[in-house]
Amino acid sequence: MVDLEQYLPILIFLFIAVLLSAAFVFLPMGVSRLTGAHNPNAEKLSEYECGFPAFEEPRSQFDVKFYLVAISFLLFDLEAAFLFPWAVSLEFTQWTGWIGMMVFLGILAIGLAYEWKMGALDWQ
Template identity: 75%
Template sequence: MVDLAQYLPILLFLAVALGLSCAFVFLPMAVSRLTGAHKPDAAKLSEYECGFPAFEEPRSQFDVRFYLVAILFIIFDLEAAFLFPWAVSLDQIGWAGWATMMVFIFELVLGLIYAWKKGALDWE
């Protein structure tokens, strides 16, 4: 039969984590409510973007190029995240690691060429 006492540290860890999370979420709200001036009005509750009211309907569609640029940024940001550890450990992984990274970079270059040909990088 399983001794349930061995799960006590895990339950204690979960209780502390739950307590700290609740404290980090609810304590600042309670302190601000008690110490600050809580007087909502139309100006405080209005939605704004970049410090001024929005020009258009909030449910308007964005141009797909915003998403394409964001996806390209994430792809090449991840490439940089993979290149640093690869460069640091290049002497240990040898030619096989070098060839693998060259295949990875070649695939990314093919994706960049494809996006360029499709006009994802053209802005009007």
């Protein structure tokens, strides 16, 4: 038979995690209602991240600029992610690694200049 006492610390941990999670979710909502900070209006309830209403006709046209900026952000975020291991291993890769990274950064700089020239970064 399995000794269930060895699972007690896990159950205690799960209970504390659920309790803290619920506190972090519901406590700020309750405090805002008690202090009067809960004041929803049309501007607060409007969409702010995607730029268009979430529930509308699925075949309607929408502006693609948001997605172009988001893809550009991801591209340059990944560039930064490649810079960290390159900087750590530069003493091993020496000039070959340095030249390779400069070519990579040059290609990204040309892409950014093209994107800027085409007006993909202009928000209207």
